Amino acid sequence: MKKTELPRWATAFVLPVLNLMSALLVAALVIHLLGESPSESLHILVDSAILDPEGLAYTLFYASTFIFAGLAVSIAMQAGLFNIGAEGQMYIGGLGLTWAVLALDTHLPGILMIPLAMIGAAVFGALWAFIPGYLQAKRGSHVVVTTIMFNFIAANVMNWLILKLIPEGQQNPASRVFADSAALPLLNKVLPVLGDAPLNISFILAIVALVVYGVVVWRSSWGYQLRATGLNAHAAHYAGVKISRTIIVTMLVSGALAGLGAVNSVMGSTHYLSLNFPAGAGFVGIAIALMGRQHPVGIFLSSVLFGALIQGGFDLSLEKPNIPQETFIFIQGLIILFCGAMENFYAPAILKLINVTRTTKEA
Amino acid sequence: MEDFHIASIIVSTIRNAPVLMFAALGGLFAERSGVVDIGLEGKILASAFASAAVAYATQNPWYGILAGMGVSVALAMVQAFVSITQKGNQLVCGIAINIAMSGLTFVLAQFFFQQGGRTPDLRNARLLDVILPGTAALDNIPVIGWLYGHVIGGQSVLVYVAFLLLPIVHWVVYHSRFGLRLRACGENPHAADAAGVSVERTRYLAMLVAGVLCSFSGAYLTLVQSGFFLRDMSAGAGYLALTALVFGNWRPLHTVLGCLMFGLFGAIQIQLEGVDLPVVGRLPGSLIQAIPYVVTVVVLAGLMAKSVAPKAIGKPFVKSR
Numbered sequence: 082m083k084k085t086e087l088p089r090w091a092t093a094f095v096l097p098v099l100n101l102m103s104a105l106l107v108a109a110l111v112i113h114l115l116g117e118s119p120s121e122s123l124h125i126l127v128d129s130a131i132l133d134p135e136g137l138a139y140t141l142f143y144a145s146t147f148i149f150a151g152l153a154v155s156i157a158m159q160a161g162l163f164n165i166g167a168e169g170q171m172y173i174g175g176l177g178l179t180w181a182v183l184a185l186d187t188h189l190p191g192i193l194m195i196p197l198a199m200i201g202a203a204v205f206g207a208l209w210a211f212i213p214g215y216l217q218a219k220r221g222s223h224v225v226v227t228t229i230m231f232n233f234i235a236a237n238v239m240n241w242l243i244l245k246l247i248p249e250g251q252q253n254p255a256s257r258v259f260a261d262s263a264a265l266p267l268l269n270k271v272l273p274v275l276g277d278a279p280l281n282i283s284f285i286l287a288i289v290a291l292v293v294y295g296v297v298v299w300r301s302s303w304g305y306q307l308r309a310t311g312l313n314a315h316a317a318h319y320a321g322v323k324i325s326r327t328i329i330v331t332m333l334v335s336g337a338l339a340g341l342g343a344v345n346s347v348m349g350s351t352h353y354l355s356l357n358f359p360a361g362a363g364f365v366g367i368a369i370a371l372m373g374r375q376h377p378v379g380i381f382l383s384s385v386l387f388g389a390l391i392q393g394g395f396d397l398s399l400e401k402p403n404i405p406q407e408t409f410i411f412i413q414g415l416i417i418l419f420c421g422a423m424e425n426f427y428a429p430a431i432l433k434l435i436n437v438t439r440t441t442k443e444a
Numbered sequence: 445m446e447d448f449h450i451a452s453i454i455v456s457t458i459r460n461a462p463v464l465m466f467a468a469l470g471g472l473f474a475e476r477s478g479v480v481d482i483g484l485e486g487k488i489l490a491s492a493f494a495s496a497a498v499a500y501a502t503q504n505p506w507y508g509i510l511a512g513m514g515v516s517v518a519l520a521m522v523q524a525f526v527s528i529t530q531k532g533n534q535l536v537c538g539i540a541i542n543i544a545m546s547g548l549t550f551v552l553a554q555f556f557f558q559q560g561g562r563t564p565d566l567r568n569a570r571l572l573d574v575i576l577p578g579t580a581a582l583d584n585i586p587v588i589g590w591l592y593g594h595v596i597g598g599q600s601v602l603v604y605v606a607f608l609l610l611p612i613v614h615w616v617v618y619h620s621r622f623g624l625r626l627r628a629c630g631e632n633p634h635a636a637d638a639a640g641v642s643v644e645r646t647r648y649l650a651m652l653v654a655g656v657l658c659s660f661s662g663a664y665l666t667l668v669q670s671g672f673f674l675r676d677m678s679a680g681a682g683y684l685a686l687t688a689l690v691f692g693n694w695r696p697l698h699t700v701l702g703c704l705m706f707g708l709f710g711a712i713q714i715q716l717e718g719v720d721l722p723v724v725g726r727l728p729g730s731l732i733q734a735i736p737y738v739v740t741v742v743v744l745a746g747l748m749a750k751s752v753a754p755k756a757i758g759k760p761f762v763k764s765r
Binding site for chain 2: 111115163165212216220221222223225226227229230231233234237238240241244361364367371403404405407408409410411412413414415417418421422423424425426
C-alpha cells in the first residue's frame, strides 16, 4: 500500500526542522557573501544566547513577549482567522497598561498595581481586535485587510497620543518613568546566576498561558467550537455553533493575548511607554504560530528560537560589524518564508522516501 | 489661512500619487489573477534600494530603474513560485518578503556604503524633471504659466508614465485577451481551466507584470523623490497601495482615484502641520495620516460603498482530475 499522507512525526518534526535548516542555509550564504564566517557566527550566537546563563535569560526574556504574540496569532488561526494585527493590538495594549499605571502607580502597591496594569493591557488589546472581529463576523469584511488597517491606525494614533504623555521639559517621545510599584519582579532576585537580565514573572505567566491555551483549545467545549469553526464553518454552523459569536470572542481573546505581550517589555524592562515599542513582535508572532503549528510546545520552542536570534544577534553585531542586527530581521523573514509559506516544500520528497523504504522492506 | 496653498497641494498630490499608483496597479494584476499581494511593500523597498545603489554606482538613473525592475521581478517570481507552484500561504509569503527585505536592504546598504543604512546622495544620477518647451515664455501668465510649467510640465518622466498607465491598464484588464483570462482566473479558475486557459501560466504572467510595475514605485521613491535610499523608506507605501486597491474595489480607475486621494491627504498633512484651522483648531498630522485607513475600513464595512474582492483571491488553484 502506498501512503498518500505523511505520518505525524514527519509533519510535526521533520518538516519544520528541514524548513528551518533551509532558511538558516540561505542566511549562512548571505553571511558568507558579507565576508564573514557562518560557522564562527553560529558559534558566537549559540555561546551568547544559549550557553551563557545571563544570555539565556535575555533569550527567555525576549521569548516571553513572543509567546504571547504567538498565542494571539495561534488562537485566531484555530478559528480560521488570520490576525495580522497582533502588532497594533500589542501597541494599544501598551497604551492601556500605561494609562492604568500613570493614574495609579503612586497610590497602589505592586501587588494590586501589576494585575491592574495587566488587565488594562488585555482590555485595550481586546478592544482593538474587537472591531476587525465584529466586521468579519457581521459584515464579512476580511479580517486580514482590516487588521492591517488597524495596525496603521494604531501606529498613527500612538504617534499622536504619545505627544500628550511626554512629561514637561522632556524631548524624548515617551511617557514618564513608572514608579517602582509597577515594576515586575525580576527572576534574578531568586536566581543570581541570571545576572542583569530583565527576565521577569511574565515568563512564568507566558508558560501558564501556554498551558491554559492547550487545555482550552483541545479540552474545552469552547475550544471544540473554535476548532470546528476553523476547520469548516458551514459544518460547525449546522452543528449549532454560533459562528459570528465564536469569531468575535476569538478575536477578543487574541487581542487580549497580544495586549498582554506588552507587559513584559514595558513593565519588565523599559518602565515607560516608548514609540514603536513592539518593534515587530506582533509579526514575529505570525512566524511563531506557523512554525510552532499552533501547538503549545511548538510555540514555546519557536519563541525561544526567535528570542535567541535577537539576543545572539545583538552580541554578534558587536563582534562583527558586517553583520548588523538587521541581518536577523532578514533571517526572520527567511524563516517565515520557509517555515510558513513553503511549509510543504519537502513533503513530496519525504513521502516518496517513506514509500520507497516501505516497499523495499516488504520485498 | 494664509499658509494654506491650494497650488502647492495640487502639485504635491501629483508628486505623491505615483508611488502608490505603480504599486497599486501592479497589485491589481496580481490580485485580479487570484494571488494576494501583501508583498508590495517589500518589493518597493528592494527596488528602491537596487535603483539607488545601481544609479549611484553607474551614475545613470536608467540602469538604476533596470536594476530595481530585476530585483522586484525576482521577488515577484518567488511569490509566484510559493503561491502558484507550491500552493503555499500567499499572505505569509508576502509578509515574509516584507520583513526579509526590510532587513536585507539595510544590511546591504550598510555593507556597500557604510552610512548607517543609506546610500550616498545621487545628485546627477537622479531622474530630472521634464521642462516642456515654451515654459519660460508662459511663466509670466498667471494661471496658465503655472499650470503649464508646474502641473502639466516640470514633472519627472515617471509621473507621466504613472498617469499613462491608467488607460493602458484599463484596456489590458477589460479589453484584451490577457485581461479576460486574468479576470477569469481570479473569479473562477476552474471555469478558466475548463475553457483551456492555463491558470498557472496566467498567474505567473500577472505576477511578472506586478513585479515590473511595482519596481517603478521604488525607483520613483529614490530617483525622483528623495535622491537617496534610506532604511525602511517605503514607510508603508506598499500597504497604502494595497489599501487603495481595496478601496478602489480592484478596478483601475477607482484604484487610481484612491491613490490620488491618499496622495492628497499626504499633501494636506504637510500643509496643515502647525496651522490653526477655523472650528477644529490644530489638527495633528498623525491623525490625518490615519484617514486613508479609517476610510477604507468604513468602505470595507459596506457603510459607504461595497468592496468586493476577486472570488478566488488567496486560494491556490488545484487542477481537478
